[in-house]
Amino acid sequence: MRIATLSLTLAVMIAASASAAQLAGFNDDYQGTTPATGWSYLWNAPLDWNLGNSPPSLDGSTNPLGTSANYVPLIWNGSVYTADGDGTNTNGVPANYLRLGSTGGHPGRGSSQGEAATLTTAPNAHDRAPIAAYTIQSGQEGPVYLTNSFLTSSDSGHNTASHTLRIQVYVNDTLKVDKVQTGYGPGTSISYDAALGNLTAGDTVYVAMSPDGQDGSDTFSWDFTLSTVANTSNGPIIVADLVDDYTTANGSNTGAEASFANLGNGWSYMWNAPSDWNLANDPNASSNASDGDITSTGTFLPLISSGTRWSPDGNNANLDNPPARYMNSGGVGSLVSGHPGAGSAQPEGIGNDEDRYVIYAYTVDTDGLYAIVDSVFSTGNDSGDGNNVRIFTSLNPSSPVFDTTWDGVSDASFNTFVGSLSAGDIIYVAVGVGSSGLDGADSYALDFSIAAVPTPAALPAGLMMLGLLAVRRRK
Incomplete structure (x- = not known):
């Protein structure tokens, strides 16, 4: 009973805090005739779109989503916003059926619907999407989260795997969310909550609903809010997931480093190298491995693709270049597999006295509180002595938020509260x-997600942890 009472208290406090922190809400703020302050309703019209012409476009080859300077305002028709301001669904190619109402709407033609009979210069080549856009106002600067989101098909004909809707969220012209909704009925709704970054006045969030190729039976319902806190109405906001985001080493990236810049999705795969590590001396890249402990983030180096796995030297040999030895981050299925390098009891003839870790590093782009959730860890071989999992941040590498050694486990969890981070801070899972x-x-083998969690000022630490403990562990 006490736990139930605390859980209810947690929910009430978070809801109150989220309401106070809301910057904008689609359903809450929707306004006919003229959009409310900060809002605009748009679509990605072909560049030759002109309502003074009949038809208004002949060239459907231009203006995919992602170039906001080319978006065109929708026009109020007395009940909803459409591309041409009338209530006829079948004119205005390629904006057929495109509309945006107070609770949802319908996308226009899809990229597979050429409409060549009308678009005689070039057929339609892009998904045409209604776009709800909100521009951050003066005084609203800071971390911004897209919260309380849902997308549901409103048409019972949208009932097979081939019936999809695609929601994309941009900050200015940077893609932040790209998700697909499939089917109709219970269990088919999706959330697209996200951490959008630390935004300034004038930055614009664009939420676009495309037909994902073709627009049949694509009537939809949706809502979302923009908030200064990571609201939990849909659970923690997942900002990264190791398996979902994992970049495999393959023939196209052989020799490339798994650096933040190269992976491009906030991730880097690293290791704590000795300071004298130099692959010019391969196969003996280090001659003095007496430094480079796991707290020395300045010595961390990205792993390199061998074409089949990520390793310190970019090859598949397990015995050269000590103390790297067998170290690798390998393939991905339901989990990411790997193997650490030499341990502190293995001097390797070069004075190694450090445990050499595979390190999965993620850089957050939004100020807030963060946690590791949905985690699972498996030791791969019962004849070994297990693995140490250590989680820490760039703020204080010497003080891990999690530090546990397991042996003979197949479904261990390392869910943990990470703490308050600023954009640019790094979470390390080693x-x-x-x-x-x-x-x-x-x-x-392992997987985990990184989640942004609520930050209500009055929320007691015990309740915060209770909320985190309630997060369902990955099965």
Whole structure:
């Protein structure tokens, strides 16, 4: 009973805080005739679109989503916003059926619907989407989250795997969310909550609903809010997921580093190298491995693609270039597999006295509170002595928020509260050898998500942790 009471208290406090922190809401703010302050309703019209012409466009080859300077305002027709301001669905190619009302709407033609009979210069080549846009106002600067979101098909004909809607969220012209909704009925709604970054006055959030190729039976309902806190109405806002985001080493990226710049999605795959590590000396890249402990983030180096796995030296040999040895981050299925390097009890003839970790690093782009959720860890070989999992941030690498060694586990969780971070701070999840300091048979597999969590000022720490503990662990 006490837990139920605390959970209810948590929900009420978060709801109150979220309401106070709301900057804008689609349903709440929707306004006919003229959009409310900060809002605009748009679509990605072909560049030759002109309502003074009949038809208004002949060339459907231009203006995909992602170039906001080319978006065109929708026009109020007395009940909803449409591309041409009338109530006829079948004119205004390629904006057939495109509309935006107070609770949803319908996209225009899809990229597979050429409409060549009307678009005689060039057929339609892009999904045509109604776009709800909100521009951050003076005084609203700071971290912004898209929260309380849902997308539901409103047409019972939208009932097979081929019936999809695609929602995309941009900040200015940077894509932040790209999700697909499939089917009709219970269980088919999706959320598209996201951390959007630290925004300034004049930045614009564009939420676009495209037909994902073709627009048959694509009537939809949706809503979303923009908030200064990571509201939990849909659960924690997942900002990153190791498996979902994982970049595999393959033939197209052989020799490339798994750096933040190269992966381009906030991630880097790294290791704590000795300071003298130099691949010009391959196969003996280090001659003095007495430094580079797991707290020395300045010595961390990105792993390199061998074409089949990420490793410190970019090859598949397991015995050269100590203390890297068997270290790799390999394939991905339901989990990401890997193996740490040498342990502190393996001097390797070069004085190694550090555990060499595979490190999964993620840079947050929005100020807020963060947690590791939906985590699972498996030790891959019962003959080994397990693995150490250590989680820390760039704010204080010497003080891990999680530090546990497991042996013989298949579904261990390392869910943990990470703390308050600013845009640009880094979360590190590192996997090393077990307690013996030896790397024999220390293969592992893991997955985890990084979530933005609520920040109500009055929320007690105990309730915050209760909320995190309620997050369902990945099965």
